[in-house]
């Protein structure tokens with residue numbers, strides 16, 4: 001039998017239920033990172049009250065379904081590490097970012113946060129600040145970027161970067177909705193812009209101190225995927241979504257320590273860049289998959305097999321912003337990380353190279 005024709009939109013119908021009283025309970029959405037670098041989540045009911053990571057229950061999931069555990073020993077534990085207000089279902093409901101742990105009490109193979117948190121704790125007196133620029137591409141059902149003509153290509157790159165107007169940008173509603181969702185959740189998003197390739201966008205998170213950088217960036221990725229799901233778009237963080245004369249997508253990583261931010265800081269910035277130079281390959285190893293397709297030395301990148309740096313240079317591995325060079329202190333930008341890199345691995349590597357390993 002045919003379903004009766006609804007005379008209200010699905011959104012309006014959903015809203016009837018979203019406003020229902022929850023009778024003293026809240027929905028907690030537990031979020032984790034899987035073996036492929038995607039976020040996963042599942043929800044549970046808790047009594048409605050204020051929670052911190054310490055007062056939230058540890059939970060678990062079937063790791064054999066996410067490539068995180070063998071079928072014979074599939075339980076992986078979810079340890080809460082940060083709590084955020086849920087922008088989708090709103091107060092009192094919460095998002096719970098977690099770390100994955102195995103049953104034997106060791107961090108799961110794909111838990112890159114654990115080591116990162118240790119190194120950040122070890123160097124905390126240096127007050128390390130990070131700011132990450134997440135680039136991404138919005139794809140349709142056909143896995144092609146939105147707005148790209150079927151069987152053809154858009155006009156060459158020029159009018160799209162920070163573009164305004166029909167024909168220059170697409171899907172701005174997703175960007176706006178994501179921005180608002182981040183602000184509601186308390187994610188330290190610092191801005192957004194349309195990117196050089198059509199259907200490509202960027203947002204920045206930071207400055208964040210220490211482990212907070214990875215936590216906020218991962219939550220922002222979860223929010224982006226949830227928002228794009230609502231709008232029927234796919235989010236690609238592939239570093240070279242379209243081969244050819246089109247820009248790739250990165251996760252530029254801006255970094256400073258307290259001494260770099262003070263008078264005379266340039267000396268410390270240059271010393272850190274020297275240390276990074278000696279460990280180029282160690283960094284490339286954790287800066288994302290398929291990054292060789294992006295780091296070609298063209299399209300505003302440095303070549304993958306060379307370490308280069310300079311003031312205001314966008315074709316280098318490391319760029320010192322013009323304003324920083326003029327003032328003589330501030331921060332530098334590591335342009336090498338790919339858009340699909342894990343922020344815990346990036347910030348861990350930068351911290352170790354610039355300031356040393358934990359004892």
Ligand code: ADP
Pocket residue numbers: 129130131132133190204205206207252254255256261330331333
């Ligand atoms: P770009 O010119 O490379 O596009 P953006 O404006 O997109 O730069 O991003 C700059 C990033 O640098 C932001 O995420 C910002 O939070 C971060 N940032 C600014 N100052 C510092 C600092 N002192 N230390 C670390 N990161 C910083």
Ligand code: MN
Pocket residue numbers: 133202
């Ligand atoms: Mn940027």
Ligand code: MN
Pocket residue numbers: 133135195202
């Ligand atoms: Mn950019």
Ligand code: MN
Pocket residue numbers: 133252333
């Ligand atoms: Mn940048």
